[in-house]
Amino acid sequence: MIIKIKDLDVFYKNIHALKKVSVSIENGKIIGLVGGNGAGKSTMIKSITGLVPIKNGKIFFNDRDITRLDSASIARLGISTVPEGRRLFAPMTVQDNMNLGAYLRFKNEKKKDIEKDIKKIFELFPRLMERKNQTAGTLSGGEQQMLAIARALMAKPKAILMDEPSTGLAPLIAKEIFKVIKSLKNRGYTILLIEQSARMALKISDYAYVLESGKIVLKGKASDLLKDESVQKAYLGV
Amino acid sequence: MLTDVIQAIFAALPVGCIYALVALGVALIYNATNIINFAQGEFVMLGGMSMVTLYGEMHVPIYLSIFASVAIATIIGMALMKVAYRPGKNTSLIIVLIITIGASLFISGSAMHIWDADIHRFPAFSGEKPIVFLGAAIVPQSLWVIGLTFLLVISLVCYFQFTIHGKAMKACALDRTAAGLLGIKVKRMVLISFAMSSALGALAGIIMTPLTMIDYSGGMLLAIKGFSAAMLGGMGSFVGAVIGGFVFSFLESFTATFVSGSFKELVTFIVIINVLLFMPNGIMGPRSKEGLEEEEVLGE
Numbered sequence: 001m002i003i004k005i006k007d008l009d010v011f012y013k014n015i016h017a018l019k020k021v022s023v024s025i026e027n028g029k030i031i032g033l034v035g036g037n038g039a040g041k042s043t044m045i046k047s048i049t050g051l052v053p054i055k056n057g058k059i060f061f062n063d064r065d066i067t068r069l070d071s072a073s074i075a076r077l078g079i080s081t082v083p084e085g086r087r088l089f090a091p092m093t094v095q096d097n098m099n100l101g102a103y104l105r106f107k108n109e110k111k112k113d114i115e116k117d118i119k120k121i122f123e124l125f126p127r128l129m130e131r132k133n134q135t136a137g138t139l140s141g142g143e144q145q146m147l148a149i150a151r152a153l154m155a156k157p158k159a160i161l162m163d164e165p166s167t168g169l170a171p172l173i174a175k176e177i178f179k180v181i182k183s184l185k186n187r188g189y190t191i192l193l194i195e196q197s198a199r200m201a202l203k204i205s206d207y208a209y210v211l212e213s214g215k216i217v218l219k220g221k222a223s224d225l226l227k228d229e230s231v232q233k234a235y236l237g238v
Numbered sequence: 239m240l241t242d243v244i245q246a247i248f249a250a251l252p253v254g255c256i257y258a259l260v261a262l263g264v265a266l267i268y269n270a271t272n273i274i275n276f277a278q279g280e281f282v283m284l285g286g287m288s289m290v291t292l293y294g295e296m297h298v299p300i301y302l303s304i305f306a307s308v309a310i311a312t313i314i315g316m317a318l319m320k321v322a323y324r325p326g327k328n329t330s331l332i333i334v335l336i337i338t339i340g341a342s343l344f345i346s347g348s349a350m351h352i353w354d355a356d357i358h359r360f361p362a363f364s365g366e367k368p369i370v371f372l373g374a375a376i377v378p379q380s381l382w383v384i385g386l387t388f389l390l391v392i393s394l395v396c397y398f399q400f401t402i403h404g405k406a407m408k409a410c411a412l413d414r415t416a417a418g419l420l421g422i423k424v425k426r427m428v429l430i431s432f433a434m435s436s437a438l439g440a441l442a443g444i445i446m447t448p449l450t451m452i453d454y455s456g457g458m459l460l461a462i463k464g465f466s467a468a469m470l471g472g473m474g475s476f477v478g479a480v481i482g483g484f485v486f487s488f489l490e491s492f493t494a495t496f497v498s499g500s501f502k503e504l505v506t507f508i509v510i511i512n513v514l515l516f517m518p519n520g521i522m523g524p525r526s527k528e529g530l531e532e533e534e535v536l537g538e
Contacts, residue, residue: 049419075421087416089409099402100409104421106402155420 002027002159002190003048003079008057010040010047017043019214020057023192025159030181030191032205032222034198034235040214041194042084045163048192049081050074061159076104080157084164086148090137094128097136097147101154114154121150124180142173149180159190166197178204198235202226210235242495244374250484250491252380252449255387256282258483259442260464261471262394263435265479268468269398270407270431273334277318277342279461281439284311284345286452287353289444294360308440314345315436316429323428325414342458349454362448379448386445390438395476407431411474466510472520481521485509 003025010018018040025031035041046052048059050071059067061077075081080101089097098121102114122129125146131139136147145165152160165181166174174197182204185191195201202208205222210231218231225231263278288307292298298306322337363382368375398404409417410427418424443452467486471478489509490502513520 051415051418071415071418072421072423075419081419083416083419087413087419089412089416091412092405092408096405100405100417100420100422103402103406151420 002062003192004060005044005048006058006060008044008047008059009055010043010052011055012043012052017052017214018047021211021214021216023209023216025190025192026207027190028185028188029206030185030193030204032201032208033192033194033211034196034201034208035211036196036235038213039211041196041211042163043214044211045081045084045161045192045194048074048161049079075155078155078158080152080155080160082145082148082152082160082162082165084167086144088136088144088147088151091135093133093135094139094147095132097151098154101151102156104155117154117156121153124153124183125150141169142176145169145173145177146180149177149184153184153189157189159192160184161192161194163194164196165193166195166200174200198231199226202231241373244372246491246495247488248371248374248376248380249495250487252383252446253491254484254487255383256442256446256450256460256483257463257467257486258480259387259390259438260460261467261479261483262391262476263438263442264461264464264468265471265474265476266394266435266438267431268411269474270411271323271428272331272411273322273338274331274465274473275318275322275435276335276338276461276465277345277457278435278439278464279457279459280342280345280349281311281315281436281457282443282446282460283349283452283454283457284314285440285443286447286456287349287358287443287454288440289447290358290360290452291353294358300363304441304444307444308437311436311440311443312433315432315439318436319429319432323425323432325424342461346454346457353454355454357451357453359447359451363445377449379445383445383449386441390441391476391480394438398476463506466506466513468520469510469518470513470520472522475520475522478520478522 005021005023008018008021021044023031023033033041033044043052047054050069054067058065061079066074066077089100095118098118099114102117105114127143128147128150131143136144139147149165162181165177169177178200181191181193193201193205202222202225208219208222208225209216210218210225218225218228260278260282263281264275267273267275285307288310289303292306293300293303318341321341322334362377362379364378366377368377398408406417406422407427407430409422410424414424463486467482468479469482470485471480471482486506489505493505494502
């Protein structure tokens, strides 16, 4: 168990955005979190990364209580985020965005090793390599999403949180992104995948939770959820 | 005629350096925070005035005086950060702008009480004997100003172009949340940017005082010139800030030489008003589509 979220309560002013939510993210697995608009999915990621105040409940990372840490301290422990809307540094080059992903490593590691890592990650995303000297703002939506993932990988994270990586992408491009996410799992990464496209997310997840107006209404093996009648009705359009 | 032109250039060069340094200080804080700091000129004043007391009056050794004067301005700069930088507290840019103007008035007012309302200077670093070149004269201190400005500009550009720390500072301005998610301690970065900027201002004050003299009220006008230079160059661009500084100093110097000394500020402000109206992104600033769209909205 790498991240353990216990009985989380989060409020936005008067809105009870998360209601006693408990989620476990296990080592080397993709954990899916699906749900409709406004179900509280993004709030989950924001709570883990210290971007929204937590009213009740606890978040543990490798048994360490990280509930009240700020986002930089959480990142320093080894949790990388692929944030909603990608949040790239648009006027900076692809290469610089990746370097900044490795910001914390520059203190203890040699520049050479980091550059080697960039090359390795470029193998995963050959299109980024071609555009490494272009500014991030000039990339297409799919390329930007890949860069956001590549930037997160540069930190050598112990866990990656992905917030709606398929949003705004054409179906074919989204499919490609999911393929990449699956290949990351095969490389041993631990991933929390938050998605509105439930079908694609469930297909690549090992275990999944269904969030509905701030509550976990269903959880189980992703393959079981795919067959679940209520899930099919509500999220898969069957 | 030729001598007049050379003399005007000699006069413009050191002043342009000072404007450039103030503009760089403005750009530096803007780059890390998007705050436009109108108190930037006060650091120049503080650096100069502290140097007057320490080096000019108390005869403290020069390096120690410089160090102490920069330290004083830097501490005030870091205090200003605590007041002006309030992320996520629903403070609009205009409020922060007024905070920096208020800080500027507060600092210059305090300086009047700590020192006095007189104009001060201290002896130049390496003598006052002008060097004559083609009939025009330049004092050695001008060369100090030009040389040190050159060094400071180069080191700043290198810091932001080639070091990860500099890029991280820029990242803080572009997207604070994203920077935080990458493990960058945004608040500490902002504090460093204020410290660097105030130290830069103080250095400008130290090298210019033997040349231009200083009093408690000199900061505000310098800040406005520095802001104008930064705007003209394209807010946030270092090269642009330097270009902007020199454009203004040359305009002023040539106006003073060939028209009248009392017109020189007039030209500056005519230029800056036109820049703000017609090319708000400046010379080196981004030609973004968003900017264009905003302009169109304003035009309606």
